Amino acid sequence: MTVSRTVELEGHIIDSGTMARCFGAVMDLGGEFDVEAFEVGRHKHAESYCRMAVSAESEADLRAILHELNQNGATVADPRDATLEAAPADQVVPIDFYxxxxxxTEVRVDGEWIPVENVEMDCALVVSRAEDEADEVRVRTRVLNAIEESDLVVTGETGIRVDPPERPRGKGSAFGFMQGGVSSERPSKSLIEEIADEMRDVAESDGNVLVVCGPAIVHAGGREALADLVREGYIDALSAGNGFAVHDIERDLYGTSLGVDTETLEHPRKGHKHHIYTISEIGRAGGIEAAVDAGIVDSGVMYECVANDVPYVLAGSIRDDGPLPDTITDSIEAQDAIREQAQQADLVLMLSTLLHSVAVGNCLPSTTKTVCVDINPATVTQLLDRGSAQAIGMVTDIGTFLPMLAEELLEDEV
Incomplete structure (x- = not known):
């Protein structure tokens, strides 16, 4: 005996491939579908509509299909309120949690659709009511390690609707959803101009630009350009690892990055020890800010962050030497700090760092405009594969990209 439910799709479902993905998901999971209504938008800005009955051999199979359809923007017709179950213990979610x-995303509670706050992938949804206003309902994402006993967690697929960004007909900017992709042949100058225009718009609207930095910025010669962008107010927050900060400060103290002179490419005597000497000097001063205040550090990206009150998060790893006193060594604490940065960002620049790009990408909603630049196309590809489909990718040398971006942004200020 088969079971079935009716689902609906609405929007630019043809151009974005949403309808085809939903049809494929039903068949791949062993179900069947019957299109009951289909209305095609008749001009490039018009939306389309599809209603279909989805059937499967069992309730379990149907739930799996509905879950996949939900992720792609389909909603169950005649929706009911979401199913809520209390968490049985701290850091434990109910079985079949969403x-x-x-x-x-929106969740239906008491007959009303409530927008989810702080949208993020791979989290649970927790419903709460304000203690001082009994009628106010909030739905927030929460990572599993932050779940507390008795939290009301959304389970199943009922009463949930997802709104993936869509691509309407016609050409848009490089920031149009799913229009970026990865290409080493993309005309970089025109794309850099678009990125610069977007950064200007964010700055003019008092928005937030987050830059995610890898040590290659220093090695490849992009450090000064990035420091200029921080100083001129185009960067509002910085996320990096211990390595980036160490090499940036090493360049200031010793003129080297990982022991190599970044201008002559020579290896000074004892240059291989410069990074550990740098960590020692900053530790002796009491941290990066203290070193800047004492005049020990007087140039570079970290210097400009301190001098211009640009907040930064340095997340540690098992590979770190030292690390610097400013580096967050507790991984959960570092995740929370990165998550707070990501939730405030309107535009994110991910520059030559695979691990940090993926980490920050995991915390971003799909509506946050994202640029990923790396000489290795696998970095951008992995970011997209992890779900950050809103990212546009440039496969190029970061030492070429950053000076071009700085020139484009700062040319009118010279």
Missing amino acids: STTNHP
């Missing part, structure tokens, strides 16, 4: 996407 695992989030990074797309805008």
